[in-house]
Amino acid sequence: MVDPLVFVIVACEVGFWVVLGSGLLARYALNMRRLGAALLVCTPVVDVVLLVATVFDLRSGGEATTAHGLAAVYLGVSVAFGHSMLRWADQRVAHRFAGGPPPVKPPRKGPERVRHEWREWGKFAIAWAIACGVMLLLMHVVGTPERTQALWGQMSGMTLVGGIWLLGWPVYHSVVEAVAAGRRSARR
Template structure:
């Protein structure tokens, strides 16, 4: 595994570590500002990945699937980051602190709306990550070195289309209530 791949793994681990530190600091140690500081570090992790990836390509590396995954990771992290933190916060309060309300399984129209919101976040991730991919393609300026980036953009567009179809299907065939 190359350096960029290890950097992606380290950034993903770092993302969850700063979220855990933020929640523990906020709720266990009652240091809300320090907890917010840790949670605010998540974009810094994204910036590190962007710098490492851009530097590697700037120094003449041929773009690989790993470089494309870095762009996907960045777009997804930016688009989904806040909702992931909110999701973790709700569960931390309920399961660890034993406060707050129990997270409920959505069904019917509520689940369809939730699914479509996730798909729209996916669209935002695609726009951000796609812009990074297009920027890498443009700045490298050599189609032979960026072919994998172009193909990744096409595959991701197909996946996004499938995501839209699935979300729309929940409006037609709603997710049933869970039988207790």
């Protein structure tokens, strides 16, 4: 049987994109800038709904499952990456439907690429901190360590992902740029 919280998580994800799409539609297609802005500002409400549902589920005697950890991860990622996701969507819709400038693309190489990779990983670090903080809060709410073991696994998994991301992107691009800078310096 599927955990009911999984349905709440899916509904919140769908709700996020519906609110985002409605905000962009109001802003660009209907030329209702204030309504569009108000809808876009409401996207965090989806996160609050998910957090309340998660706490309610655990307070009613449920055992913490992977779904509860996933809800915390979703919340962390939404808070840390939400603004850049909104900006990403807004740039594309503005360009496509409102004659806006082309979307900004990430730099391909050089120090700008290194800064970009560290900034994106920094967002992950914020998401990790929020998700782990929420999971620790959920552990406190439950109060019984035996009922929260799955959350420790979620924190470990997210930490592993962060380590792989750190080495595979920011550190890798920093090393590549340092080698390239050394070669440029040697040629002078």
